[in-house]
Amino acid sequence: MARNKFDIDENLESPFNIKHFKRALVYIRKQQKPMIIAFLLSAISAGVALSAPLIIQHVVDVTIPSKDKSALLFWSGMTLLTIIVSVILATIRSRIMTRVGQDIIFDIRTDLFKHLQKLPFQYYDDRPQGKILIRVVNYVNSVSDVLSNGIINFILEILNLIFIAIFMFAVDVKLSFVILGGLPIFAGVILLIKNKQRRAWQAVSNKSSNMNAYMQESISGIRVTQIFTREKRNEGTFTRLSTNYRNVWMRAMYFNFLIPFSVDNLATIVTTAIYFVGLITLGPEEITFGVILAMSSYAARFWQPILNLSNLYNSFINAVSYLERIFETLDEPVTVSDIPNARTLPPIQGRVTFDNMTFAYDPGHNILENLSFDIKAGESVALVGPTGAGKTTVVNLISRFYNVSDGRILIDGHDVAEVKLESLRSQMGIMLQDSFIFSGTIMDNIRYGKLDATEEEVIAAAKTVCADEFIREFENGYMTEVNERGSKLSQGQRQLISFARTLLANPRILILDEATSSIDARTERLLQKGLNELLKGRTSFIIAHRLSTVKNCDRIMYVADKGIAESGSHDELIAMRGRYYRLYTAQKMEA
Numbered sequence: 001m002a003r004n005k006f007d008i009d010e011n012l013e014s015p016f017n018i019k020h021f022k023r024a025l026v027y028i029r030k031q032q033k034p035m036i037i038a039f040l041l042s043a044i045s046a047g048v049a050l051s052a053p054l055i056i057q058h059v060v061d062v063t064i065p066s067k068d069k070s071a072l073l074f075w076s077g078m079t080l081l082t083i084i085v086s087v088i089l090a091t092i093r094s095r096i097m098t099r100v101g102q103d104i105i106f107d108i109r110t111d112l113f114k115h116l117q118k119l120p121f122q123y124y125d126d127r128p129q130g131k132i133l134i135r136v137v138n139y140v141n142s143v144s145d146v147l148s149n150g151i152i153n154f155i156l157e158i159l160n161l162i163f164i165a166i167f168m169f170a171v172d173v174k175l176s177f178v179i180l181g182g183l184p185i186f187a188g189v190i191l192l193i194k195n196k197q198r199r200a201w202q203a204v205s206n207k208s209s210n211m212n213a214y215m216q217e218s219i220s221g222i223r224v225t226q227i228f229t230r231e232k233r234n235e236g237t238f239t240r241l242s243t244n245y246r247n248v249w250m251r252a253m254y255f256n257f258l259i260p261f262s263v264d265n266l267a268t269i270v271t272t273a274i275y276f277v278g279l280i281t282l283g284p285e286e287i288t289f290g291v292i293l294a295m296s297s298y299a300a301r302f303w304q305p306i307l308n309l310s311n312l313y314n315s316f317i318n319a320v321s322y323l324e325r326i327f328e329t330l331d332e333p334v335t336v337s338d339i340p341n342a343r344t345l346p347p348i349q350g351r352v353t354f355d356n357m358t359f360a361y362d363p364g365h366n367i368l369e370n371l372s373f374d375i376k377a378g379e380s381v382a383l384v385g386p387t388g389a390g391k392t393t394v395v396n397l398i399s400r401f402y403n404v405s406d407g408r409i410l411i412d413g414h415d416v417a418e419v420k421l422e423s424l425r426s427q428m429g430i431m432l433q434d435s436f437i438f439s440g441t442i443m444d445n446i447r448y449g450k451l452d453a454t455e456e457e458v459i460a461a462a463k464t465v466c467a468d469e470f471i472r473e474f475e476n477g478y479m480t481e482v483n484e485r486g487s488k489l490s491q492g493q494r495q496l497i498s499f500a501r502t503l504l505a506n507p508r509i510l511i512l513d514e515a516t517s518s519i520d521a522r523t524e525r526l527l528q529k530g531l532n533e534l535l536k537g538r539t540s541f542i543i544a545h546r547l548s549t550v551k552n553c554d555r556i557m558y559v560a561d562k563g564i565a566e567s568g569s570h571d572e573l574i575a576m577r578g579r580y581y582r583l584y585t586a587q588k589m590e591a
C-alpha cells in the first residue's frame, strides 16, 4: 500500500472541515473554568493598559499647558500603576494558560494512545511506525498553543480591537476612519493567499512525517545498515528527505511572513495618513495636538492586535494541518472490535473449528481459501509448509487479530467474531515470531500478561522453558533490567523469556509460532520434555520449520496452495509419501 513507505506522502483520507475544529472544542471545553478566569484577567489587563493614551492626551492638552506639577506627578503615578497592574495580571494569566495548554494536549495524547492500543494489526501493517509516532508526539505538541492561548488570544484581540475602536471613535471620528482604511486591503491579502498557505502547511506535515518515518526505520535497522555498509547511501536518502522538508518549510514560512509584513506596512501607512489628515485639518477647535498624539498611539494599538491576529491566523493554519492528522488517526476505524451485544466467551475447553473460511489481507488476494478443519480440545497440531504459505495467518485468525473475509472460526462452537475480544484473547497463549521484549526487568517481562502472578509462578514458568538457568546467571537474576527489544539478550534468550511469558497465563489454547527456532539443540531437547508435559490437555498450534520438533504432535497440517494440502499424524504423512514426506526426508538428510 502506498502509505507504507517513508517517502510517499500520506493523502488525507478525510479532508479538513470545520467539524474538526469543533472536535477540538471538546477538549477546550473541559478547560472552560480556567480559560474564563484567564480571559477575564486578560480583559482587565487590556482595559487598564488602554487608559494610557487617554492619560497622555489629558497630560498634553491640560496638565502641561496649566503647568500643574502635582497633577503631572499624579498622572505619572497613574501611568506606572497601569503598567504594574497589567504586568501582574498578565503573569497570572500566562501561568493559568500554560497549565490549560498542557491539560489539553494531555487529553488529546491520551485519547490518541488509547485509540492506537485498539487499532488492529492491519493498521500497523500498513504504515511506518515513524508516521504514527510523529502524530502522537510532535503534532500534538504543535497544536497545544493554538488550542489554549490561541483561542483566548483570538477573543481578546477581537475585544481589544472593539475597545480600541470605541476609544478611538470617542476621540475623533474622522481620524478613526483613516485608521480603519487599511482593513479591506489586509482582508484582500488574506483571501489571496489562504488556500496556498494551507496547502503549504499540509506539505510541511507530510514531509516532516516522511523524514520521521525514515529516521525511525533507520534507527530500527541500524545493524543491517552497518552490516551492508549502507551508511553513505542512507545519508543521501535522509538528506533528500530533509531537503524536501526544508523546502516546504521555507515556502510555508514565506506565506507566514507575508501577513505580518502586510500588517506592518499598513500600520505605517495609516499612521502617516493620520499625520497628513491631522496636518490639513489641524486647528484649535478641530483637532488638537494631543488628539493627534492620542490617535497615532491608537493607530499603533489598533494595528497591533491585527498583527497579533494575523500571527494567530498563521498558527491556526499551521495547527489545522496537524489537527487533520490527529483526528484522522482518532477516526481510524477499529475494524477488529466487539460487535454490539458481543457475548463473553465462557471458560473454554479448546476445540477449534475452521468452517469454510477464506481470508485476504488485501481484498481480492486470498491467502487462504475455503479452509475447513476441526481440532479437538487437547489436540496438538503442527502447522508446517513453505515460507509464506499462510501458517502465521492461520494462527493469527484464531485469536481474531484480523477479520475473516468469509466463513467462520469457532472455539468450542462459539464464533470468534461474536464474542468479546478480551474474553477470547485472555484464554489464549500466543507466542509470535517476534519475541518482543519491553524495557524493564526480566521478571516484569515474564509477568507482562498476568500482572498478579507471584514470583514463584514466574520462576516455575521460566523453569519449564529452561530459562531459569541463564536468568540466574545474570548478576541481578530475575531483576535484571533489559532494554526495549531486549538487545542485551541473545535471540534465543529473548525467545525463552517470551515463551515463559506465554505459558504463565496458563492458557487452554497455546499458539507457538517458531517459538524455538533460535534455541540450541540441547536446550530445545530439554524444553521439549517440559513442553510435552505442559501441552497435555491443552490445544496447541505449533508452527515450526524444523520438523523434528513437531513430529510427535497429534496432527500435522501441511499448509500450501491457500489451504491444507496434507493432514495427519507424522506416520500417516510419511506413509502418504507426499509433500510432508519429501520435506521431512530432505531435512533428515541435511541433519
Ligand SMILES: Nc1ncnc2c1ncn2[C@@H]1O[C@H](COP(=O)(O)OP(=O)(O)OP(=O)(O)O)[C@@H](O)[C@H]1O
Pocket: 125, 361, 362, 367, 385, 386, 387, 388, 389, 390, 391, 392, 393, 394
Ligand atoms: N500484513 C500483511 N499484509 C499483507 N500480506 C501479508 C501480511 N502478512 C502476511 N502477508 C502475506 O500472506 C502470506 C502468508 O503469510 P504468513 O506470514 O501467514 O506465512 P507463513 O506460512 O507463516 O510464512 P513463514 O513460514 O515465512 O513464517 C504471505 O504471502 C505474505 O506475503
